[in-house]
Structures are given as C-alpha cells and as structure tokens.
Amino acid sequence: MVDIAVPDVPIAPTPDASGGSSPHAADRRSRPRIDVPGVAEMLLGRWAEDRRISRALALDPATHRLEGASVDDHRERALAQCRLLVEQGAIQRPFPRSFGGQENHGGNVAAFEELTTADPSLQIKAGVQWGLFGSAVLHLGTEHNHEEFLPDILDFTVPGCFAMTETGHGSDVQSIATTATYDPATEEFEIHTPFRGAWKDYIGNAAVHGVAAVVFAQLVTGGVGHGVHAFYVPLRDATGAFLPGIGGEDDGVKGGLNGVDNGRLHFDHVRVPRTNLLDRYGAVAPDGTYSSPIASPGRRFFTMLGTLVQGRVSLDGAAVVAQKLALQIAVTYASERRQFPTAEGEEGVLLDYGQHQRRLIPRIARVFAQSFAHERLLRTFDDVFSGRADTPERREDLETQAAAFKPLSTWAALDTLQEAREACGGAGFLAENRLTGLRADLDVYVTFEGDNTVLLQLVGKRLLGDFAAAAPRDPAGAARFVAARVAGRVADVTRVRAVGQTVLDRGSVRRASQDLRDPVTQRRLLADRVDTMVAGIGMRLRSAGKDRVRQARLLNEQQHELIEAARAHAELMQWDAFTAALADAPDDDSRTVLTWLRDCFGLGLVEEHLAWHLMHGRLSAQRGAAVSATMDRLVGRLRPLATDLVATFGYEPGHVRAPIASGAEARRQDEARAWYAAERAAGRTPGAEPRPRR
CATH class of the missing domain: 1.20.140.10 (Butyryl-CoA Dehydrogenase, subunit A, domain 3)
Known part of the structure; x- marks a missing residue:
C-alpha cells in the first residue's frame, strides 16, 4: 500500500476536458495518471466475464426502459424482456447442471446487477422470477420439488411470485399470519389468510403475470405449529383467472419500478398436495408426522431465511x-x-x-x-x-x-x-x-x-x-x-x-x-x-x-x-x-x-x-x-x-443513454465559444455600459 502525502499548498491549474484552461495547473505531466482499462478490470472483479456478457445484453434496445411508457405497456415490456433473457441463456447460471445450469452463484448475481443499466424493472422482475421464486424452490426444496417445479420456472412457462411479505408483517417474517394446516385424510395442506392484514402484499408478478407462487405460511400439523415454511401454490389458470379460493388486487401505480406488476394475494382454505411443501428443512409424512434436520425452531427459521440472502x-x-x-x-x-x-x-x-x-x-x-x-x-x-x-x-x-x-x-x-x-x-x-x-x-x-x-x-x-x-x-x-x-x-x-x-x-x-x-x-x-x-x-x-x-x-x-x-x-x-x-x-x-x-x-x-x-x-x-x-x-x-x-466504470454510451453525457453539451459549448470569438474578431461585440460616476 502506498500512502501519498498531499502537500499543504494550492493545486495548480490543468486544462479541462473541453480543451480550455481551468484554475488547476501547469504541472499536469508530473501528475500520476490512472490506468483506466486496468482499474476497470479491478472493478469488474472475479466474475468479470459474466458482467461483460450481461453488459453486452444490456446494449440491446429491446432491454431498455422506454421513458413515458404507460404502466400497462411497461409491464408487458418487462415480461417480454424476461423471455428475452431465457432466449439468450442469461438465467441458468446458479441452477444445477442437471437442469442446464452452471452452478455459478457469484457470476449469476454479478450478471443480474448489470441489468440495472438497461432497466431496473427488468432487473427486479427477473430477480423475482429466478432469484426469489426459482431460488426458493432450489434452496428450500428437495429433489422431488426440483424435478416437478424447476423446469417450468427456468424456461418461464410459469412466471411466479415470492409471497412472503404480508400487509401486517413485513420485516417480522416470523410472525406472519397465513397458515398451512395439514389434513392427513386427504394428504393436503390448506392455505388460508384468516384476516385482511394477512394478505400477501407488494408481491412482484402477483397483479397480472404470476401463474404460481412460493407462499410462506405457518405450518400446522396435528394441532402443533412448526413455524414458517414455504409451499408451492398454483395461482391462475390458462386464461389468467385466479383459481378457486384465490383472490387478489393490483397494487397499481408505484413511485418507481412500474414495469413490475406488484399486487396482493389472499387464500380462502386453498388446498395443495402434501408434496408441494418445500421440504429441505421440514417435512410432513402422510400421517402428519413432522420432521426436520434442525431441531431448534428458531435456528430452522433463520437457516431457511439465510438461503434467500x-x-x-x-x-x-x-x-x-x-x-x-x-x-x-x-x-x-x-x-x-x-x-x-x-x-x-x-x-x-x-x-x-x-x-x-x-x-x-x-x-x-x-x-x-x-x-x-x-x-x-x-x-x-x-x-x-x-x-x-x-x-x-x-x-x-x-x-x-x-x-x-x-x-x-x-x-x-x-x-x-x-x-x-x-x-x-x-x-x-x-x-x-x-x-x-x-x-x-x-x-x-x-x-x-x-x-x-x-x-x-x-x-x-x-x-x-x-x-x-x-x-x-x-x-x-x-x-x-x-x-x-x-x-x-x-x-x-x-x-x-x-x-x-x-x-x-x-x-x-x-x-x-x-x-x-x-x-x-x-x-x-x-x-x-x-x-x-x-x-x-x-x-x-x-x-x-x-x-x-x-x-x-x-x-x-x-x-x-x-x-x-x-x-x-x-x-x-x-x-x-x-x-x-x-x-x-x-x-x-x-x-x-x-x-x-x-x-x-x-x-x-x-x-x-x-x-x-x-x-x-x-x-x-x-x-x-x-x-x-x-x-x-x-x-x-x-x-x-x-x-x-x-x-473506469466501463459503461458505454449505450448503457448510459443520457444526452447530456453524450458529448452534445461539449459541442454546444464549442459552438458558443466559436461564435463569441468570431464576433470579437469582427468587432461586433457591443461595448460595456459605462459605470455611473460617484
């Protein structure tokens, strides 16, 4: 590490980026210069290639946010952009090789971050689908859950929701009120939101596009509560209508991210098969017996949430x-x-x-x-x-x-x-x-x-x-x-x-x-x-x-x-x-x-x-x-x-897409300076108004 002493003297002028002089200094040549490509490589980090691939994808105008689009148009554009990610092979990185993935967890997150340059709504909608909905199935489920649910999640046949937050409980997930009560007679869980505050709220994909959800609920079997667990719950039929017992609302226009169709969901004694429990950390046998590899309910809860970090x-x-x-x-x-x-x-x-x-x-x-x-x-x-x-x-x-x-x-x-x-x-x-x-x-x-x-x-x-x-x-x-x-x-x-x-x-x-x-x-x-x-x-x-x-x-x-x-x-x-x-x-x-x-x-x-x-x-x-x-x-x-x-940030004009950062301002300033110079040279510059005598 090099510690550089900054002298206790003013810094002299250097020419500015537009070619004019600035109040900084004439000793520009003696100043250290930064190796822009080298430092850019430092900033890209270990997963530089994944970032480059994602940045190249973000140059495609089809991925860009259209300023001024209506909420409905923005939502449909974000939906189409997610399908484009599938077509471009951009979503498989973290998933198992048996499902066509690369098991590249760090590279996956690094790549998805770069989609912010295209449209944050795309980054978040894709994150809901594969980073939350898909990852919940992957990390909270076991092999039978993976085989049943992951293929349709990965190819976007089933757009999904991550239904954890409730109107009455956001940060305090441990206290959510939605229940999943097991019925051994039918080998089904009954998903229920007992009051309005228990509705799942602010849920991405819930308003329009979500076909299924991973729903977090208090698991109850044999009259005993075993804390929060996750369940795969179908939401809509092929026409887009809610399935029986399921309802919801559109959250409507938000302060931002309007390409994501956030909404509310509620469940009225909705039944799902026992096997729809994502059972890596807690399983229920056909007779209703509960088992878990983690004995402590508190540690089990925090372990489950930790997989979604x-x-x-x-x-x-x-x-x-x-x-x-x-x-x-x-x-x-x-x-x-x-x-x-x-x-x-x-x-x-x-x-x-x-x-x-x-x-x-x-x-x-x-x-x-x-x-x-x-x-x-x-x-x-x-x-x-x-x-x-x-x-x-x-x-x-x-x-x-x-x-x-x-x-x-x-x-x-x-x-x-x-x-x-x-x-x-x-x-x-x-x-x-x-x-x-x-x-x-x-x-x-x-x-x-x-x-x-x-x-x-x-x-x-x-x-x-x-x-x-x-x-x-x-x-x-x-x-x-x-x-x-x-x-x-x-x-x-x-x-x-x-x-x-x-x-x-x-x-x-x-x-x-x-x-x-x-x-x-x-x-x-x-x-x-x-x-x-x-x-x-x-x-x-x-x-x-x-x-x-x-x-x-x-x-x-x-x-x-x-x-x-x-x-x-x-x-x-x-x-x-x-x-x-x-x-x-x-x-x-x-x-x-x-x-x-x-x-x-x-x-x-x-x-x-x-x-x-x-x-x-x-x-x-x-x-x-x-x-x-x-x-x-x-x-x-x-x-x-x-x-x-x-x-060194490495973003091209196609990533930045701001006219004021495109060189247009420099051209305007050069034009203005040239005009004033020509006016002075031709003697057409008006004289200054004389100051009044005192």
Whole structure:
C-alpha cells in the first residue's frame, strides 16, 4: 500500500476536458495518471466475464426502459424482456447442471446487477422470477420439488411470485399470519389468510403475470405449529383467472419500478398436495408426522431465511451500478458545461468550481469503496452457496455483510442520484437524462429485501454478541474488563488523546494532515468509533444482569446508538475492502491515485462524524480543522482525474443513454465559444455600459 502525502499548498491549474484552461495547473505531466482499462478490470472483479456478457445484453434496445411508457405497456415490456433473457441463456447460471445450469452463484448475481443499466424493472422482475421464486424452490426444496417445479420456472412457462411479505408483517417474517394446516385424510395442506392484514402484499408478478407462487405460511400439523415454511401454490389458470379460493388486487401505480406488476394475494382454505411443501428443512409424512434436520425452531427459521440472502446481495450490487451511472452522467456533464465568467474572461466548466468538486468527487470515492466491498460480499456468497465454505461461521459472515452493505449502498444510491440530478441543473430533471427515473426506481430498494434500519439492527446485535463473547466469565477477569472500559471513558472525558495530538502536531496543519492520511490513523479512528459505541451499549446491558425485561428496555433505549454503531461497522468494512484492493492496482501511478481516493473516502467518513470524534477526544480541535482542509486538497488533486475515474466504470454510451453525457453539451459549448470569438474578431461585440460616476 502506498500512502501519498498531499502537500499543504494550492493545486495548480490543468486544462479541462473541453480543451480550455481551468484554475488547476501547469504541472499536469508530473501528475500520476490512472490506468483506466486496468482499474476497470479491478472493478469488474472475479466474475468479470459474466458482467461483460450481461453488459453486452444490456446494449440491446429491446432491454431498455422506454421513458413515458404507460404502466400497462411497461409491464408487458418487462415480461417480454424476461423471455428475452431465457432466449439468450442469461438465467441458468446458479441452477444445477442437471437442469442446464452452471452452478455459478457469484457470476449469476454479478450478471443480474448489470441489468440495472438497461432497466431496473427488468432487473427486479427477473430477480423475482429466478432469484426469489426459482431460488426458493432450489434452496428450500428437495429433489422431488426440483424435478416437478424447476423446469417450468427456468424456461418461464410459469412466471411466479415470492409471497412472503404480508400487509401486517413485513420485516417480522416470523410472525406472519397465513397458515398451512395439514389434513392427513386427504394428504393436503390448506392455505388460508384468516384476516385482511394477512394478505400477501407488494408481491412482484402477483397483479397480472404470476401463474404460481412460493407462499410462506405457518405450518400446522396435528394441532402443533412448526413455524414458517414455504409451499408451492398454483395461482391462475390458462386464461389468467385466479383459481378457486384465490383472490387478489393490483397494487397499481408505484413511485418507481412500474414495469413490475406488484399486487396482493389472499387464500380462502386453498388446498395443495402434501408434496408441494418445500421440504429441505421440514417435512410432513402422510400421517402428519413432522420432521426436520434442525431441531431448534428458531435456528430452522433463520437457516431457511439465510438461503434467500441473495436478494440483499444483488440489491447492494445494483445500487452500486446505479451510482456509477449517475456519477458518469454528472461528471461528464460537469466537465463540459460552462457557467459564469472566470478571471481569464471565459466561462468556467462546472467541475472547476470547488463546491461542484466537493459534491461529486467524494461520492466517486464512496462508490469505489462500495464496489470493492461488494466484491468481498459476492465472494463470501459464492463460497457459501457453492458449498466450498458452507459453514455456520461463513453463513453468519454472509448474513452480516449483506445486512451491513445493502443499507449503506441503497441509501447512498438515493443520495448520489439526487446530488447528481442537482449538479446537472434543469437538464438533470429531464427524464431523457435518466437521473430522475433511476432515483424513483431505486427508492424502494431501501425498504425491500429487508428494511435498511431493521437490517442494521441485525448487524448491531451481532456486534453486541461478539462483545459479550469477548467478556471474561470469571469475576477477576470481568473486573479487569470493566476497569479497562471505565479507563477508556475517563480518557474520553479528559481528552488525553487530543492533548497528545496537539503536542505532536506543534501547530502545523501539514503535520496533522500527514498523520490523518496515514492508513493506520484512519483505520484507528474508524474502528475506535465502532468499538466505543458497542462497548458503551454492552456495558449498559451488563448492568441489567439476567433481568430480561430490563435488558429489553435498555436495548430499546439504545436502539439509535446501536444502529449508528452498525453503520460505522459497515463503513469500516468498506474502508478495509478499499485498502485491501490497493494491492491489486495495475501500476504504481494507479495505486497512488486510488490511495488518494481511499483517503478521500476514509477522511470523508471522519468529517461526516467529526462532532463524535471531537466530543470523545479522538481528535484535537486543530486536527478536526485539518480534516476538512485535507479533504479539500485531496478533492482538488483528484479533480483532473475525475473523468478518467468514472471511465473506469466501463459503461458505454449505450448503457448510459443520457444526452447530456453524450458529448452534445461539449459541442454546444464549442459552438458558443466559436461564435463569441468570431464576433470579437469582427468587432461586433457591443461595448460595456459605462459605470455611473460617484
């Protein structure tokens, strides 16, 4: 890893992308350059070829969203696009070789993420069909389920639904109210929604196209409830009409993703054969006897849900793709669009203005971090689902990573899309430039496949569990453990660390900046924030002893802090992924640039939480001021490289499809400049109005 010191001096001007001069510097040749193809290969990751194949498919106009299409037309277009995926052999990757698949789990998710560039509705509708409906049959069913149901799912003969969420229960799946009661006399399950809140809701493909569904319900046999299980339930006949006992409603127009026909389903004592139970984790014999390879009901439930984690994994990746598209559009436009006269007399390009750099370049740094973190998540996912490392510990890591990264990337997608829209002014508000449509489509990503706040609670509880496991059990060890935490809090209050920094820096912003850009310093600041928050919550919970009621009350009181700790932990994991990726840079110059970008990401996180670091004595006031000063210098140093950085995303004009990122703006600006130059040369430029005398 190379740590580059940013000098404590202004950065000189370089020519901008349009060929004019900018307020940056004449020493362009001495600057490191980034190897665009080499870094692009880094970003593609292990499943580069799968991504390339999917990107090539996404260049086909038949896969593209048509802006302004009616809801009905958009739905039918998305349906046809799914059939196109089947024709192109794009959906078989994760399925068994016996069904024509490749058992390529990581490559499958990587490829589907890239469909976001074509139309997020296509990505989600395909994800419902093969990533949820098909995967539920594959991972929750056994061989007889596979043989009966998978062929028609794979070739799209049976468009299907993943019917888990209910109107009354979304995140709390364990409490869903739909029942599946076994009748040994007929060897059938009776699927029933006992009240309106138990209707399956927001279900993709339910409104129009779904022919069958995997329905999650409370399994009851012999008067005993065995928790949530999954059942294959036919929904419609060949004419598209609901089968007897089944009803539903169309969710109608949504805020986005209107190519997906979301709807509601309800069941009135609908009977399905016993063999329609997806029985990998729980089986019912003809006489009604229940059996499971997992004795604990709680562990059985979480194991079943864990097999469906790929939805969160794919949303994390799709959110990263959307951010890359937005930044490519906004940076391209900002490097060409001119506004306001500069000291040189010509209008300056937007990207030469300090605030414009600040609004875009740190977000480029963030999406690089999220991209490298997502690659780590994909590798964990593939390790587990391929069976190479399918251990309880690795599964727990997978669930924690997915629950940590999906919230951060989906929230960041909304933030980046909005900032990119504003950075493009009125042009960004035009539907043809895609930013508003992408933002509308990505909005729901923050609440489906797990509400982001709830997911971070899961991460926080894992951190508390690790904290509790690290605490000694013996009285003497426990006393030392508590004393160490108390000493840490005393250090916070007395600001011992901050005093030491002031002595070390000796009043020099440059010295403070150099230490802030040290990766050891950055990681310590990020990790210490996580450890301090988790330890604080953990110590408060310890005060409750074994009183479960008090523990629950204290945990509820600390819920906000716990979610902040989980978010900080996810940010730390992203920083770690970015830092590890530096070793794979194609050359020293690229590593230098990527190190600047990593520092921009890390110090951006410190700047965002600067109040915390100051309040807890982690930074002196001088160092706190140096954080923003160092960020400004890093952003300025990265500005001449901004267009190259977004070029590493590897998206062609056919993926971007935004007129303002097509070169049209540069042509308009060149035309305007040429006209003004000709007018000046011909002496036709009007003189300035004289200033009034005072």
